[in-house]
Amino acid sequence: MATAKEKTVWFCSSCGNESSKWMGRCPACGEWNTMVEKSVVTGKTAAVRVQSVVGGSSRPLKLSEIASAQESRATLGIAELDRLLGGGLVEGSLVLIGGEPGIGKSTLSLQIPLSCHLKTLYVTGEESPRQVKMRADRLGGLSDSCLIYSETRMEDILAQAAEVKPQLMIVDSVQTMYTSAAESSAGSVTQIREVTSMLLHFAKNSGIPVILIGHITKDGYIAGPKILEHIVDVVLQFEGDGKGTYRMLRSIKNRFGSTSELAVFEMTGSGLREVTNPSEMLMPMHGDGLSGTAIAVMLDGLRPFLFEVQALVSTAAYGTAQRSATGFDVRRLNMLLAVLEKRAGFKLNAKDVFLNMAGGLRVSEPACDLAVVCAVLSSNFDYPVPPDICFAAEVGLSGEIRPVAQTDRRVMEASRLGFKKIFISSWSTLEPRSLQSGVEIVKVGDIPAFVKALFR
Numbered sequence: 001m002a003t004a005k006e007k008t009v010w011f012c013s014s015c016g017n018e019s020s021k022w023m024g025r026c027p028a029c030g031e032w033n034t035m036v037e038k039s040v041v042t043g044k045t046a047a048v049r050v051q052s053v054v055g056g057s058s059r060p061l062k063l064s065e066i067a068s069a070q071e072s073r074a075t076l077g078i079a080e081l082d083r084l085l086g087g088g089l090v091e092g093s094l095v096l097i098g099g100e101p102g103i104g105k106s107t108l109s110l111q112i113p114l115s116c117h118l119k120t121l122y123v124t125g126e127e128s129p130r131q132v133k134m135r136a137d138r139l140g141g142l143s144d145s146c147l148i149y150s151e152t153r154m155e156d157i158l159a160q161a162a163e164v165k166p167q168l169m170i171v172d173s174v175q176t177m178y179t180s181a182a183e184s185s186a187g188s189v190t191q192i193r194e195v196t197s198m199l200l201h202f203a204k205n206s207g208i209p210v211i212l213i214g215h216i217t218k219d220g221y222i223a224g225p226k227i228l229e230h231i232v233d234v235v236l237q238f239e240g241d242g243k244g245t246y247r248m249l250r251s252i253k254n255r256f257g258s259t260s261e262l263a264v265f266e267m268t269g270s271g272l273r274e275v276t277n278p279s280e281m282l283m284p285m286h287g288d289g290l291s292g293t294a295i296a297v298m299l300d301g302l303r304p305f306l307f308e309v310q311a312l313v314s315t316a317a318y319g320t321a322q323r324s325a326t327g328f329d330v331r332r333l334n335m336l337l338a339v340l341e342k343r344a345g346f347k348l349n350a351k352d353v354f355l356n357m358a359g360g361l362r363v364s365e366p367a368c369d370l371a372v373v374c375a376v377l378s379s380n381f382d383y384p385v386p387p388d389i390c391f392a393a394e395v396g397l398s399g400e401i402r403p404v405a406q407t408d409r410r411v412m413e414a415s416r417l418g419f420k421k422i423f424i425s426s427w428s429t430l431e432p433r434s435l436q437s438g439v440e441i442v443k444v445g446d447i448p449a450f451v452k453a454l455f456r
């Protein structure tokens with residue numbers, strides 16, 4: 001094994017890209033003047049450190065030689081959060097909760113110890129104990145099992161944690177913490193990495209789960225958490241515009257569960273409230289008879305939910321038509337418009353098209369294609385889609401309507417919410433229970449057939 005060697009590398013303080021020399025502009029994220037110098041130790045010591053994190057053994061083992069352990073999980077008392085984590089917080093795991101400032105990270109992280117009554121060490125680097133107390137009063141909770149510790153130096157925090165021996169540690173936020181082992185100031189890439197790996201060691205060695213809060217700016221990085229995703233076990237991200245009352249917590253990485261889950265919360269005067277049936281909040285908030293809206297049936301993990309897609313098609317005011325999409329990939333919108341133009345003859349090239357997903361939702365599932373197409377056509381012809389119809393299908397490049405996963409679940413949810421009709425692909429196969437659910441199932445194979453069935 002090589003002996004320890006120190007070398008100097010450069011990190012981009014914006015995205016964390018590593019380079020062997022200084023550069024004026026980071027080639028990865030394109031930011032100027034963001035490269036900072038850092039000395040790293042390579043060779044022996046570095047290798048030893050990696051081994052201690054994963055708890056490795058001295059020789060390779062057969063799978064049968066490794067004792068299988070059922071990971072033990074703690075319930076956090078917030079059902080939606082537990083579900084997102086895959087059934088509670090796993091012992092010794094490091095969970096990162098990211099989001100823009102003001103979205104509700106501190107609120108949620110304080111609601112956890114107030115509702116679960118695990119012995120918690122709540123470390124805050126952003127607020128004084130009095131401010132935390134004021135927030136706790138507002139959340140209506142008082143828990144003697146939660147200890148508030150206002151500190152930013154990691155060495156002190158870990159020493160306290162060793163003394164207090166909590167069942168859970170919460171650190172708000174990674175950007176305010178620092179370690180004397182690194183020279184740069186708190187919030188720099190070096191400090192953020194160092195602090196996170198110290199917390200990882202702590203969690204793995206003690207078995208105490210750690211919840212770490214991190215700020216993310218609109219475009220996803222600058223402040224750091226993006227560069228931590230590969231270090232931590234679970235990444236939960238808050239989404240939604242800070243102005244609306246609804247916030248979505250999405251699991252974007254989970255070593256102990258699924259990543260396609262989503263939990264919806266409502267910010268109220270006394271903290272975040274779980275919205276257990278998101279369909280209710282995402283459904284239309286206007287009367288019947290408006291054109292340009294269609295209901296899509298989406299799936300979040302295993303749970304289907306319905307939401308409204310809104311489109312506005314108007315004659316282009318200037319030479320080039322505008323295309324804009326909120327919560328939906330604008331390239332996919334352009335593709336769908338091209339399909340409508342080429343395969344079904346709708347003249348949309350001289351039209352401005354605006355698309356919006358209700359409730360500040362961000363959608364990446366192709367299953368909402370048909371609802372998007374329907375909303376666009378509805379606005380274009382000023383034809384209101386009856387409110388008891390919903391859609392779940394993907395649209396392909398040749399205008400074909402393709403089946404989507406778990407159509408049965410979607411049909412059952414539509415039936416539960418009282419919908420009369422659901423449009424799906426001709427190629428979907430359904431179980432008998434969906435066929436008997438009481439919803440009329442309209443199977444369509446391509447865009448012309450769909451238009452005929454809808455506007456007949």
Ligand code: TYD
Nearest residue numbers: 101102103104105106107267268269270271
């Ligand atoms: P906060 O949780 O501090 O956000 P973050 O830690 O992500 O920066 O606060 C979020 C916002 O929520 C803040 O503007 C105040 C508001 N809020 C409420 O509306 N109700 C409440 O009960 C609390 C505690 C905060």
Ligand code: MG
Nearest residue numbers: 105106107126
């Ligand atoms: Mg905060």
